[in-house]
Amino acid sequence: MHTVDFVTYPCRPGTLLWVRPGQVQRFTTPGRMNGTHLLFTPAFPETSAARGLADDWSAPNCWQLGTDADYATTSALLARLHSEYNRPGGPSREILSLLLAALLLHIDRFPRPRTHPDRHAGGEVYARFDAELERSYATTRRAEDYADRLGYTVKTLTRACQAATGQSVKHAIDARVALQAQRLLAHSDEPVAVIARRLGFSEPTNFGKFFTRRTGTTPGDFRAAQQTATASASTSAASSGEGS
Structure with missing residues (x-):
């Protein structure tokens, strides 16, 4: 596994x-x-x-x-x-x-599971949006900002995202922010407030509401669960004599 x-x-x-x-x-x-x-x-x-x-x-x-x-x-x-x-x-x-x-x-070329975007289906518009999202997800979560930066209308971005992911532009943006939040919570010691600022949230409470809405758990509970899972895996490996 x-x-x-x-x-x-x-x-x-x-x-x-x-x-x-x-x-x-x-x-x-x-x-x-x-x-x-x-x-x-x-x-x-x-x-x-x-x-x-x-x-x-x-x-x-x-x-x-x-x-x-x-x-x-x-x-x-x-x-x-x-x-x-x-x-x-x-x-x-x-x-x-x-x-x-x-x-x-x-x-x-391998077929993608339905849960993953097919960037080919979204054409050049989705490819450009995806690249811009990787650069800008920590500074803006507004679909209008991405449309302005890329020279498209929000409607054009929406069609491309729907073709590639079956979801809206806003959903794609929020999914990327939520993923980065999970990474930072699980694999850094930074306080939640610091992570919130790094991801463009002016208030930790707004970040907490966003994270809970996206993942179904609070930032603190998510971090605690990941720490427990990591400690459990380390203990199992040590008891079996395996290196990490």
């Missing part, structure tokens, strides 16, 4: 996990994760085709590769990366970059 951004996924042969920058993760049960691990840092040169896929906050984190073709292609791309990385005389960074782009673009 593996938890990414507060969603727990069962992992078995054929499971593909993609954890992106800024996401938080937790190994929820003791055990060894046997599989290929691919790590690339922000400093690694990406092609323009793949740029943005790694930062898509709303993209899925887990797929179960159910067909032989999906599994075979993914495995072959990973094996080719591994072979180039360990090439005698040293790898070519350009080839590694192109192979990484091919892998990411291949993964991006």
Whole structure:
């Protein structure tokens, strides 16, 4: 079992996990994760085709590769990366970059669960909105502000968001703010009032009402539950002799 951004996924042969920058993760049960691990840092040169896929906050984190073709292609791309990385005389960074782009673009073809936005369905309008949301979610939650910055009408943004997510622009904005709030509450020691200010709330009480409306629990209760879960996982791992 593996938890990414507060969603727990069962992992078995054929499971593909993609954890992106800024996401938080937790190994929820003791055990060894046997599989290929691919790590690339922000400093690694990406092609323009793949740029943005790694930062898509709303993209899925887990797929179960159910067909032989999906599994075979993914495995072959990973094996080719591994072979180039360990090439005698040293790898070519350009080839590694192109192979990484091919892998990411291949993964991006996989069908998305209904709970995740399909940025392709929203076209360029949704893609631009999604990028602007990642830059500005902590400074404004008004759909009108995003429309002005992007040169669209709110109606145009609404159509794109409906096509991609089935939800309104406001829902998409609030979902991103709520996710960041959960990350900060679970994995920082900052007071709730400080987190509220970081996310653009002038008063902690307004942040508390927003968070409770979005998640069904108060910021304090959410943080306490996450701390309990983390302590429980650490205790289980220590008693079983597993490292973290």
